[in-house]
Amino acid sequence: MRMSDSASYLQIDLDDGPDPVRLIARGEIDAASAETLEVAVVGAQEGAKGLTLDLAAVTFIDSSGLRVIATALQRAEEQGTELTIASPSDPVRRILDVTGFSDLIRP
Amino acid sequence: MPTMTPPPSTVSITVPADVRYFRTVRLAIGGLASLVGFDVEAMEDIRIGVDELCTALVEAGDGSSVRFEIAANLGEGLRIEGRSTRGAEPVDPERFRFSRQILSVVADDYGFETSDEAVDGWLERSVASEQA
Numbered sequence: 710m711r712m713s714d715s716a717s718y719l720q721i722d723l724d725d726g727p728d729p730v731r732l733i734a735r736g737e738i739d740a741a742s743a744e745t746l747e748v749a750v751v752g753a754q755e756g757a758k759g760l761t762l763d764l765a766a767v768t769f770i771d772s773s774g775l776r777v778i779a780t781a782l783q784r785a786e787e788q789g790t791e792l793t794i795a796s797p798s799d800p801v802r803r804i805l806d807v808t809g810f811s812d813l814i815r816p
Numbered sequence: 817m818p819t820m821t822p823p824p825s826t827v828s829i830t831v832p833a834d835v836r837y838f839r840t841v842r843l844a845i846g847g848l849a850s851l852v853g854f855d856v857e858a859m860e861d862i863r864i865g866v867d868e869l870c871t872a873l874v875e876a877g878d879g880s881s882v883r884f885e886i887a888a889n890l891g892e893g894l895r896i897e898g899r900s901t902r903g904a905e906p907v908d909p910e911r912f913r914f915s916r917q918i919l920s921v922v923a924d925d926y927g928f929e930t931s932d933e934a935v936d937g938w939l940e941r942s943v944a945s946e947q948a
């Protein structure tokens with residue numbers, strides 16, 4: 710499955726092979742594209758034991774994207790599932806570090 | 817003969833209060849940051865700082881437009897001031913928790929001010945701060 714938002718330059722692919730499922734995002738996550746990410750995350754978390762967000766090819770993330778991650782983390786805790794972030798790019802890692810999300814990062 | 821510091825160049829950008837224009841503002845101000853002499857990492861910082869100003873001004877505004885005045889001092893730094901017309905609905909400060917965390921790292925200084933008519937947000941970043 711692929712979701713994209715041409716106006717905001719974000720593309721999301723779902724690798725729904727083995728659980729945890731993996732969402733691979735490419736591009737920029739901002740206020741214009743955060744809803745696309747939110748829809749993809751909610752769908753991916755439904756019925757899954759866990760979700761990995763692959764942010765290796767995300768070149769920009771702002772507070773709107775962080776709110777999606779915070780909500781996804783809360784949802785995972787309520788469902789007793791796991792949420793991890795894989796291989797964030799350097800700009801994304803920096804923002805995750807300063808806002809307290811670095812514990813979610815896995816290699 | 818003493819060297820005189822040239823006055824800053826001022827650039828104005830006005831965009832509709834629509835999140836789809838944030839990227840345009842980021843690109844424009846990122847270009848200015850390059851002109852001023854910031855390195856790539858500092859330009860990224862400025863781009864995300866501007867984006868957070870956009871978010872706050874649009875969410876607290878009345879939906880009309882957002883205006884930015886950027887004072888670019890070549891070789892020295894940038895001061896970016898944004899303004900929107902104040903909206904009727906108060907905004908939960910908790911909504912901007914991440915924005916403030918980000919701005920505290922990417923800007924040398926920043927601030928927000930709300931009056932009866934307008935919401936103002938600004939940030940400053942100097943070239944010297946990346947060398948400190």
